[in-house]
Amino acid sequence: MTREQVWDIIGDIDDRFIAEAAQYDPKQCSRSPERIGVMSKKRIITFALAAALILALGVTAYAIGMGIHRQRQAEMRENFGMGGSDAPAYQEYTVPEENTSGVTLLSTINNGGNQRIIVNVSPITRDDLALTQHPVMFSLDGGQTWEQAMTAGDENSAYDAESQTLTVSVMFSTEGKQPGEEITVLFNVNGSLNLGSITVKVTDPDTRLVRFPEPITLTNPVTEKPVSLIGVELRGNQAIWMLETEDAAYFYGDHSSDSETDAKLRQDNIVTWINWLDEQFRAMKLTFADGSSCSFNGHDFSDVDGNLVRPHVDYDRLAIDVSQVVSIEINGQTYTIR
């Protein structure tokens, strides 16, 4: 089945499902009758045992004994795949033990071009959230331009009703800024209530440039011409690969004057090329000095300069310590790096 067919079939689903999924409603979960109805007795016992075990082990300590700031830091670390790993580009801040209102800086990450900060903001009411999933706005350095902060997850995972705290993520450009430079970020709710501000220091992007002594040659799946993998810039939260291909202009150039047939063919070829790139990245692996490893997701987008294509590729976790990478596995071959 082609993507277009999938798109059309799913595009035709009922309005009620689309409206329902526009906003998460935790109340609906407890109302859903089949959730209880289909649960067998054995399963109920399993659930009860699991719950008792969790309590006995104290795993939920952060949920019942920890303030919302520490709780969210722990959850974010887990969600980002940061458990146990140490990455200089990812920093957590000391937060109050108790729930506090206003703005609380939880963590930050710098990827070399942007800085992302995760903050808890309070008070946010259910009414604020009913209006939009992303009710928090931010502006930088006292500017008059307000942008939407992204709610970090769905309402169920990002909102704590008891403390009226919402966890949000803010991204801004660090272009022209040096590590240690301070940026003030102001927050409000739905453009009205001012929540306060925080000052955050631009952190070190933590990058490492790796150039292969000899280019690694791959084959373009569309033109069957060689594609040379010449190196990679390892950043704290992203790798930027460097590929040289004669076909860069074909895939990335402006072809607005193409005939309809040529445009259609090129679109199909672009899809083949992008999927092939993603396959290559997903098959690659980084190994760290302690023997652990990390893989890649598909690429986000590419910078292009002449024949040089630089796809930006996320790791399978939020951030890594680039100084600890000792080898890269590509096409089943391991390349040691210094």
Place this chain on the structure above:
Amino acid sequence: MEDRQIINLFYERSEQAIEELDRKYGAAVRKTAANILRRTQDVEECTNDTWLGVWNTIPPQNPNSLISYVCRIARNLASVKYRSSTARKRNGQYDLVLDELAECIPSTADVESELEAKELSAEVNRFLDTLGYEDRFCFVRRYWYAGNSRRISVRLFRTRERLYRYLKEEGLLE
């Protein structure tokens, strides 16, 4: 403001209608577009085109669900823009979303006519009705809104398996 009041403003050809629509559903529309398009500029263009699309179609249209109506327009416009963009601007994540589902509905179910596609859509609707709220929410967020969440991948995997079995039982797959 209630949806009905906003629709009335469109019928009165009041420009306040766009302001109210943006205030109420701007975030949902931007998010729908941003899941498909990568560049902020494209998302903003798509959002503005969506407001224009709503302005041009209400009246005569009188949607029962305003949020579904505007998100549908945003999704379609974003898709057109996406398909016409070069690889530089493409969002690999979005192709992945479609591929996930394409794998679940194998090529034996290739739809050759519009009628067959409609039949398959109707079955997907019936399947969604059999799901609990959370499974349905995750499925529609992922495959209609093209959302991205690592937290729900296992749940989605199981739902896709259920959809595959459901379509097979209904005789739509070999």
